[in-house]
Amino acid sequence: MGLEAVVDEIKEKGRREVEAARAETRKEVEEILQNAQGRAESIKLAAEEESERQAAHIVNQEVSAANLIVKRQVLNAQKKLLDQVYQASLAAVRDLPADFHKKALAGLLEQAAKEIDEGVVHCNEQDVPALQDIISSSTTLKGYSVGTAIDIPGGIIVESTDGELQIDYSYRTFLNDVWESELKAASDLLFG
Structure with missing residues (x-):
């Protein structure tokens, strides 16, 4: 075999080795690209899941805040x-007829007389004549006098003559007592 045949054989062997190396390199490049593409896809999915989770969290926060605002507005209303x-x-109580107020004042004075023997009785301006009539016509209320008119919707406030004791029998006080004890029931009735 001649020198030229040996050179051709070496060239052929080199060409085959180059082709094999290129094929091996292509195979490695394809594997690297596939791995990179798989990692990129998983990163993309993870990012999408995280963004969806954060979006859902933000939506939940906004819905909760809106519900709280609505609830506060309903409670305020x-x-x-x-x-x-x-x-x-x-x-409505203040606007009841004068004879109702006169009967109420008489009953409240009887109640007050059990606690204070002598005192000054205050009432609103419109009830002063009725109060004067009740005190002047009653023998059990001789120790009572009519005081100055005060700004109450009705009822009386009685002070002992020494000023140490005061009884509030105003309509507002009675309404407050009822209001506090029955507010939940009234609220349930009105607002379910």
Whole structure:
């Protein structure tokens, strides 16, 4: 075999080795690209899941905040309505006929006389004549005198003559007692 045949054989062997190396390199490159593509896909999925989780969290926070605002507005509206009912109740009692107030004052004075023997009785301006009539016509209320008119919707406030004891039998006090004890029931009735 001649030198030229040996050179051709070496060239052929080199070419085959180069082709094999290129094929091996292509195979490695494809594997690296596939691995990189798989990692990129998993990173992309993880990022999408995280962004969806964060978006859901933000939506939940916003919904909770909106619900809280609505609940606060409903409670404020209910309180405003209950305050209106309270004021309307006081006005309704204040606007009852004079004979109702006179009977109520007489009953309240009898109650007060059990606790204070002598004292000064205060009432609102419109009930002063009725109070004067009740005190002047009663033998059990001889120790009582009519004091100055005060700003109450009705009822009386009695002070002992020494000033150490005061009894509040005003309509507002009675309404407050009822209001505090029955507010939940009234709220349940009105607002379910």
